[in-house]
Amino acid sequence: MGITITPIDPADQSAVDAAYRIRAAADAADVPDFPPLCRRRLEAALRHPMPGCVPVWALAHRDGVPAGYLALDLPQLDNTDNAAMYLFVDPARRRHGVGRALHEHGLRVLRERGRKRMVGIAVSALPDGPGRDGAGGAFAAAVGGRPALAEVRRRLDAARLDPAALDALLAEARPRAAGYRTVRWRGPAPEEYVADVAHLEGRLMTDAPLGDLDWEPERIDVERMRGMERALDARGRRRYHHGAVHVASGRLVAWTLLDVGPSASWHAFQQITIVDPAHRGHRLGLLAKVENLRYALAHELELRFVDTFNAVANGHMIAINERLGFRPVDAWTDWQLTL
Numbered sequence: 001m002g003i004t005i006t007p008i009d010p011a012d013q014s015a016v017d018a019a020y021r022i023r024a025a026a027d028a029a030d031v032p033d034f035p036p037l038c039r040r041r042l043e044a045a046l047r048h049p050m051p052g053c054v055p056v057w058a059l060a061h062r063d064g065v066p067a068g069y070l071a072l073d074l075p076q077l078d079n080t081d082n083a084a085m086y087l088f089v090d091p092a093r094r095r096h097g098v099g100r101a102l103h104e105h106g107l108r109v110l111r112e113r114g115r116k117r118m119v120g121i122a123v124s125a126l127p128d129g130p131g132r133d134g135a136g137g138a139f140a141a142a143v144g145g146r147p148a149l150a151e152v153r154r155r156l157d158a159a160r161l162d163p164a165a166l167d168a169l170l171a172e173a174r175p176r177a178a179g180y181r182t183v184r185w186r187g188p189a190p191e192e193y194v195a196d197v198a199h200l201e202g203r204l205m206t207d208a209p210l211g212d213l214d215w216e217p218e219r220i221d222v223e224r225m226r227g228m229e230r231a232l233d234a235r236g237r238r239r240y241h242h243g244a245v246h247v248a249s250g251r252l253v254a255w256t257l258l259d260v261g262p263s264a265s266w267h268a269f270q271q272i273t274i275v276d277p278a279h280r281g282h283r284l285g286l287l288a289k290v291e292n293l294r295y296a297l298a299h300e301l302e303l304r305f306v307d308t309f310n311a312v313a314n315g316h317m318i319a320i321n322e323r324l325g326f327r328p329v330d331a332w333t334d335w336q337l338t339l
Contacts, residue, residue: 003101008057008069010047015059018066022090029091030123030133033155033329034307035264041235045071048234051227052077058105060089060098067093070102072109078218081116094135103143111339117214118337120145126152129330137333145335149211149311154318154326156270156306158297161325169290169323173283180244180284183252184295187239188229196252197243198225200274207274209313213334236262240299242292244275244284251276254284258296258306265300270308270326273317286320293324 008015024037049055053073060068068089075082085106089098110118122136137147189197202220220228232239237259244254256273275284297303308326310318 019069035267044234068098140335148336149334173287176283209311240296242288253279265302
């Protein structure tokens with residue numbers, strides 16, 4: 001029967017279920033220390049996408065059996081020449097042409113929609129890290145991709161945290177942060193800070209090292225920020241925030257976010273940490289991250305592990321994370337392909 005590829009209709013629960021099973025099996029094989037795939041997160045990515053993003057998914061059958069799926073994200077508000085591609089093949093059905101067929105299908109879709117570049121990500125092992133199948137990177141290279149950004153995932157084991165060491169970090173940071181006060185919240189940003197949060201979110205693609213990625217800054221306003229929050233609510237992400245307010249101006253000038261999924265209370269992702277350039281040098285990032293970690297742990301009693309991703313070139317943030325206790329696990333490469 002060979003390989004057939006069909007679009008996934010968000011209303012077709014059987015197709016969505018098949019994609020879930022494929023992705024869950026792929027994650028279990030490729031990143032076994034990740035929490036089990038959250039069904040709510042996967043389904044919301046298709047049915048409740050981030051504002052300004054159009055998802056296009058497809059399911060591959062091999063000999064009539066679901067074998068792989070493709071998820072394309074097509075930005076609409078910025079980066080309209082770009083797209084992100086996520087491709088997963090059931091480990092039991094790899095090396096039979098399924099990935100190649102899905103990739104070629106994705107390229108046809110992107111060309112039809114006028115896209116010029118595609119970005120995908122693949123995991124590989126670090127020299128002293130756990131084993132990882134490097135097939136994703138080999139596949140990306142074989143189809144003409146080029147490595148554009150090198151990242152490392154680091155993990156914090158909360159059971160190994162030293163409260164005295166965290167106290168020492170805060171004691172170091174607070175004198176440098178004179179003239180600032182910390183604020184915290186869970187879930188959506190308070191109305192008085194949402195415009196500043198949107199501004200900081202929009203700076204991420206300007207301030208974070210992007211290597212050779214051809215990805216333009218995102219234009220984030222309050223409306224888009226609220227849409228992003230609704231999309232995260234649909235995914236069931238429990239979000240913990242700390243920020244630093246510049247007392248003289250009343251502006252929120254630093255912000256960090258840590259979130260926990262609905263199906264694995266033992267695991268969290270450390271998301272954005274950013275400080276406005278005019279307010280750097282005051283240990284605001286360190287202060288916010290330490291306070292926020294404690295804030296989340298006080299509410300999430302089962303939380304054990306926190307993962308974060310940093311560009312290899314982001315030495316400043318890596319240094320902060322390693323002082324908190326984050327340790328390298330594996331390498332991740334963003335591959336970019338020009339269509």
